[in-house]
Amino acid sequence: MGTASYQDRIVTAFTACAMFWAVLGMLAGVYVAAELVWPTINFGQPALSFGRVRTLHTTLVLFGFGVSALIGTAFYSVQRTSHVRLFAPGLAWFVFYAWQLAIVLGGCSILAGWNSGKEYAELEWPFDLAIAVAWVAFAIVFFGTIARRRMESIYISNWFYGALIIVVAMLHIVNSLAMPATLGKSYSLFAGAQDAVVQWWYGHNAVGFLLTGGFLGMLYYFLPKHAEQPIWSYRLSIVSFWAFVYTYIWAGPHHLHYHAIPEWVQSLGMVMSLILLAPSWATMVNGIMTVSAASQKLRTDPALKFIVLSLAFYGLATFEGPMLAIKSVNVFSHFTEWTIGHVHSGALGWNALITFGTFYFLVPRLAGVPLYSARLANVHFWLALAGVMLYVLAMWGAGVSQGVLWLSLDELGEVRFSFNDVMAAMKPYYLLRFVAGLVFLVGAMLMAVNLARTFAGRRTIEVAPPGSRVGAGGRT
Amino acid sequence: MKLVSLHRKIERNSGLLIFGILVVSSIGGLVQVLPIVLGDAHGAPAAGLAVYSPLELEGRDLYIRESCSTCHTQQVRPLLAEVKRYGPYSRAGEFAYDRPFLWGSKRTGPDLARIGGKYNDDWQRMHLLDPRSVVPASIMPAYPWLASRDADQGRTIQARMRALQQLGHPYSDQDIAAAPAALEGRTELEALVAYLQSLGRSMAGEPQP
Ligand code: HEM
Ligand code: HEM
Numbered sequence: 001m002g003t004a005s006y007q008d009r010i011v012t013a014f015t016a017c018a019m020f021w022a023v024l025g026m027l028a029g030v031y032v033a034a035e036l037v038w039p040t041i042n043f044g045q046p047a048l049s050f051g052r053v054r055t056l057h058t059t060l061v062l063f064g065f066g067v068s069a070l071i072g073t074a075f076y077s078v079q080r081t082s083h084v085r086l087f088a089p090g091l092a093w094f095v096f097y098a099w100q101l102a103i104v105l106g107g108c109s110i111l112a113g114w115n116s117g118k119e120y121a122e123l124e125w126p127f128d129l130a131i132a133v134a135w136v137a138f139a140i141v142f143f144g145t146i147a148r149r150r151m152e153s154i155y156i157s158n159w160f161y162g163a164l165i166i167v168v169a170m171l172h173i174v175n176s177l178a179m180p181a182t183l184g185k186s187y188s189l190f191a192g193a194q195d196a197v198v199q200w201w202y203g204h205n206a207v208g209f210l211l212t213g214g215f216l217g218m219l220y221y222f223l224p225k226h227a228e229q230p231i232w233s234y235r236l237s238i239v240s241f242w243a244f245v246y247t248y249i250w251a252g253p254h255h256l257h258y259h260a261i262p263e264w265v266q267s268l269g270m271v272m273s274l275i276l277l278a279p280s281w282a283t284m285v286n287g288i289m290t291v292s293a294a295s296q297k298l299r300t301d302p303a304l305k306f307i308v309l310s311l312a313f314y315g316l317a318t319f320e321g322p323m324l325a326i327k328s329v330n331v332f333s334h335f336t337e338w339t340i341g342h343v344h345s346g347a348l349g350w351n352a353l354i355t356f357g358t359f360y361f362l363v364p365r366l367a368g369v370p371l372y373s374a375r376l377a378n379v380h381f382w383l384a385l386a387g388v389m390l391y392v393l394a395m396w397g398a399g400v401s402q403g404v405l406w407l408s409l410d411e412l413g414e415v416r417f418s419f420n421d422v423m424a425a426m427k428p429y430y431l432l433r434f435v436a437g438l439v440f441l442v443g444a445m446l447m448a449v450n451l452a453r454t455f456a457g458r459r460t461i462e463v464a465p466p467g468s469r470v471g472a473g474g475r476t
Numbered sequence: 477m478k479l480v481s482l483h484r485k486i487e488r489n490s491g492l493l494i495f496g497i498l499v500v501s502s503i504g505g506l507v508q509v510l511p512i513v514l515g516d517a518h519g520a521p522a523a524g525l526a527v528y529s530p531l532e533l534e535g536r537d538l539y540i541r542e543s544c545s546t547c548h549t550q551q552v553r554p555l556l557a558e559v560k561r562y563g564p565y566s567r568a569g570e571f572a573y574d575r576p577f578l579w580g581s582k583r584t585g586p587d588l589a590r591i592g593g594k595y596n597d598d599w600q601r602m603h604l605l606d607p608r609s610v611v612p613a614s615i616m617p618a619y620p621w622l623a624s625r626d627a628d629q630g631r632t633i634q635a636r637m638r639a640l641q642q643l644g645h646p647y648s649d650q651d652i653a654a655a656p657a658a659l660e661g662r663t664e665l666e667a668l669v670a671y672l673q674s675l676g677r678s679m680a681g682e683p684q685p
Contacts, residue, residue: 039617
């Protein structure tokens, strides 16, 4: 690759790994979904039992798939919105190898039973350290590139990627503070109720700045690029960005309603969650208005269809979230499958779909050839839509039933349904969710084949930073 | 537009942008999280709360290893139906020696905060080895390997207790010296059952509301 062109090989590498982790992580998801229907299919193997594989599922989809997709697209878009090559390309490759190695070894360590016990941060302290180092290197490459930009302004997508980098670093470092006892075991620096408050400050904002903020960075670059329209309202982007960064941090305690933490913290978390609806939907409106100017393209382009559908699910998840944060609703939804439905309407409907759309757009550009099969991509679109709808509906049904049945009292004030009766009633929902997951997974596998075929037919292309031309990424 | 012109400054200076994000995103944590972490109200142990014995601690670490908390919560909410079903609601002081906390976020199985003493050790052992032998419709996984493995195979109990001691758990040096003997000849199954039987015991004297 010539010295003048953008560094896109690293983008390809991250994209390929993201796709690999998507398939493997969702395979783990389908497997745990099956274990809830047929509980004996772990065959007495510790490494295949529900607790470990479920932890593997969340680790692979969030940190293997999600983060690889985010770093890859950040490296792609930051070069194009800054009109320079990556700062410190050697360090960028270090980020790549360190991150993938951490996921491979970390995944194995989870199956082997290493576990810090903190949700979404289960990897033990040696991995926490490795992740922190790789993340700082990511920050240096990203902000270094921005500092050397040849554009006057820093484009909107980079604010969101920047917030992802800074806030996740802060969350990860604080929440991982622990006293190591052995190589594979440490104890949290915080205990009990205090640990819970720190954990959900982390957990909610990992959702906020990774699954929401990071992917909004992806949206703000690839949507206008793809629709060939500038972002509809620049001012709305500014307001919603800062409101988002400020408000999200406060909302964590909605995971701890009616738990043994102070009442004022719960109420504050609830109010802030309701306020969060405004910046979340402001962004959605901005996206929809941007794409509506390109409605012609929407009919023919499968990649754009994925992105628009993901916006709809983003709207759904960020509406459902504030509703679940209301204490009187949370009484019913908390601890139930409803939460799982909410998670996957966000994770499948928003995160996975926007990434799929972005990759269908990105890979042909990286390969310099058109997509191998647009028809296959259309088939994938319908499989994905069917899969996510079925998943979410099954979990709503299951969750609302659990919520109501668990809390129902008879005339004498005794609980009406035993736990085991309610558990038995979940079986059809679990079966439906398993089928839904399988459908979604098959779609993702078709996509992996489609992208691999596309890339196999690649022509060498090198895109150089333009001299002083304006125009990357909608308005800059 | 003043807003836009102010923002022009921020978005033209990467240092200012980084600083801005750092400040704006820290406020919530500083006001909401920090006071609880630094205050005593939610960290002090309840009266009568004992620290985990070596066998119970081993069991607790096995509970974490097997990620039982992906299916089980340890948090009874102050709701009538919940108190009827599980027992007295949870108080912060009960969890002072829980590193990490294991409240969980999903009840695929029932809450375990008050499981101690609900069943005898035999039932617990049978249930863990094959849940369907006692609850035919159960969807809980079986854990047959717990019976065939010795507790503390890696001989790390002392290192673990010392780490907790440094974090302020009231283990004496004698406790730590005696720990390996307490685990001698016990299986992982026995350790896990000992932990389960310890859950909720500090509230044993509490009246049912
Ligand atoms: C305005 C935005 C949102 C708000 C206010 C919100 C609120 C909530 C609430 C109240 C819960 C239930 C907590 C409980 O009862 O245990 C929850 C769970 C969750 N949400 Fe959201 N949500 C939002 C958007 C999203 C999005 C876009 C995603 C993306 C995937 C997401 C991912 C999750 C996850 C992973 C959990 C499960 C956490 C756990 O218990 O393990 N949320 N959210
Ligand atoms: C084929 C697709 C998928 C299937 C079948 C699937 C299945 C599952 C299952 C069965 C669980 C455990 C639920 C429980 O314990 O009751 C789960 C949890 C979870 N999954 Fe997925 N999943 C899929 C895709 C994804 C993706 C793409 C993401 C993220 C981008 C994701 C994020 C999560 C999270 C965060 C949880 C934990 C939820 C919580 O603790 O509240 N999943 N998934």
